[in-house]
Amino acid sequence: MLHVVLFQPEIPQNTGNIGRTCAISESRLHLIYPLGFEIRDKHLRRSGMDYWHNLDIRHHESWEAFKNSADGPKRLFLMTTKGARSYWDVAYEDGDGLVFGREGSGAPDWMHEEIGEDRRVLIPIYNDTLRSLNLATSAGIAVYEVMRQLKGNR
Numbered sequence: 001m002l003h004v005v006l007f008q009p010e011i012p013q014n015t016g017n018i019g020r021t022c023a024i025s026e027s028r029l030h031l032i033y034p035l036g037f038e039i040r041d042k043h044l045r046r047s048g049m050d051y052w053h054n055l056d057i058r059h060h061e062s063w064e065a066f067k068n069s070a071d072g073p074k075r076l077f078l079m080t081t082k083g084a085r086s087y088w089d090v091a092y093e094d095g096d097g098l099v100f101g102r103e104g105s106g107a108p109d110w111m112h113e114e115i116g117e118d119r120r121v122l123i124p125i126y127n128d129t130l131r132s133l134n135l136a137t138s139a140g141i142a143v144y145e146v147m148r149q150l151k152g153n154r
Contacts, residue, residue, distance in 0.1 A: 001056075002027040002146050003073040003097035004139060007063065007111070010036030010103045017136035018100075023051040025143050030058045030097070032066050063111070073097025078107055078115040079142055081132050083122025090121055092146045103135050 004027050009015045015031070022029040060066035074095035079087070099115065101107030112120060123133060123141055132138070 001095060002092075002143065002150070003030060003095070004028070004143060005030040005032065005066070005073070005076070005097050005099040006135075007032045007099060007107060008034055008036070008102050009100075009135070011135070012037040014103060014134065014136040018139045019055050019057070020051045021136075021140050021143055022056070023054040025147050026056075027143060028056040028058065028071075030060060030066060030072070032060045032063055036102075075119070076115050077119045077121045078111065079123070079138060080107055080112070080120050081122055081125070082106075082112065083120040084117045085121060087121045087123055087142050087145055092149045094150060096146065098139070098142050098146070100135055100139055 002025065004018060004022050006015060006018065006029070009018075009031065015035075015037075019029055021027070058069065058071060060069060066072060074097075075093065076097045076099050077087075077090060077092075078099045078101075080101065098121075099107065099111070101111070121142075123138055125132065133141070
């Protein structure tokens with residue numbers, strides 16, 4: 001199983017779309033609080049809530065609570081524009097977790113340090129004048145690379 005970890009997500013539409021991706025790929029979604037919205041938000045429902053009855057989701061009050069949970073990932077990879085290597089160059093394993101930071105500010109510096117440089121992973125950006133992809137787009141790209149490696153082509 002793949003774990004998708006959203007650290008303090010701020011935009012409900014992104015979380016809804018990522019939840020839909022997780023439901024379809026049979027990945028577990030971890031939401032680390034505080035969230036920038038309420039789960040009942042109408043934008044969240046519009047973007048993915050109709051899939052949420054199929055979603056394996058865990059709620060964590062903090063990063064520490066997430067790390068101490070019994071049903072978390074074996075290894076963590078931080079998806080970041082400050083990554084040391086491309087997401088294509090990682091050999092993913094069953095039980096791995098992909099961590100995504102906040103839409104507005106990314107992952108905090110302490111998280112970069114805690115996860116470690118060798119597990120900071122980036123999605124290449126081919127236009128140097130732009131900062132990054134949308135969070136839901138990034139999650140979809142990364143989840144499907146892991147699915148390709150773990151489950152192959154169906």
